[in-house]
Amino acid sequence: MNDAPASSTTLELSALFGLPLQSLVDADAAAAKRFLDVVRDLAFEGRNEERWGEMRYVSFTFRHVVDGIVKRMTVAIPLLSLIPLPILQMTRARLRFHLRVVRVTGGPPAADAFDLERNPRPVRCPRIMAVYDRAASAGPTIAVELHVAAADLPGGIGRMLNLTHDATHSPSQKGETDAQDE
Amino acid sequence: MHKMNEAPGMPCPRCGYRITVTLQDLSTASAVICSGCALRLELDRGRSQAALELVRKLRVAMENVEAVRRFSV
Numbered sequence: 001m002n003d004a005p006a007s008s009t010t011l012e013l014s015a016l017f018g019l020p021l022q023s024l025v026d027a028d029a030a031a032a033k034r035f036l037d038v039v040r041d042l043a044f045e046g047r048n049e050e051r052w053g054e055m056r057y058v059s060f061t062f063r064h065v066v067d068g069i070v071k072r073m074t075v076a077i078p079l080l081s082l083i084p085l086p087i088l089q090m091t092r093a094r095l096r097f098h099l100r101v102v103r104v105t106g107g108p109p110a111a112d113a114f115d116l117e118r119n120p121r122p123v124r125c126p127r128i129m130a131v132y133d134r135a136a137s138a139g140p141t142i143a144v145e146l147h148v149a150a151a152d153l154p155g156g157i158g159r160m161l162n163l164t165h166d167a168t169h170s171p172s173q174k175g176e177t178d179a180q181d182e
Numbered sequence: 183m184h185k186m187n188e189a190p191g192m193p194c195p196r197c198g199y200r201i202t203v204t205l206q207d208l209s210t211a212s213a214v215i216c217s218g219c220a221l222r223l224e225l226d227r228g229r230s231q232a233a234l235e236l237v238r239k240l241r242v243a244m245e246n247v248e249a250v251r252r253f254s255v
Contacts, residue, residue, distance in 0.1 A: 060226060064196070082191070
């Protein structure tokens, strides 16, 4: 049987099954990378190729009574802990496509092919070459149904958020000091 | 310790109670109040200008996404 591909889209059956799955994995990875980009762009400043830069902070002030004196204090909170983190992951994917077998190369394995004592060499199974086929009047299609949901934070991001607790600047006293009027 | 996917916020500097902060708070409110001890934390908009501008853009983007989602449902 001729091994030359019947057309440019003829592939081994395993490839035809695997390519859409590989695309799903690539898409999930792209979404994760985009999530990291968003976190870096929003929560850090002064970053470059090598460093994530410094955390951005949001400052709050509040009145605090010390020894009967009301003082204006400042606390700086990392922006990372104040914004919702838009991380998504695929929870379910359903693919539906039609295949047309173009040819089968190689014959079925011999009856004793799987007897490892007699045949220690790997068994050569037939190769099934196929193409994505058209379902109806349209050309070849793959129907894809994806379900996504908010994902658990990756461990690294979770650890980073824990660090934001340490990075919260302790209250510092602002210049102005008011006499207590309460 | 941060819990996975807990709402954005911060510990109260006075009592430690977790104060939930929304994008709406950061965009428009002048202060957030601790539900544990009623401490009023004023947003220092001058010092936080760059961060709050990003928050505003994020909020607009999320509202646009929500509008598209509602439209397509």
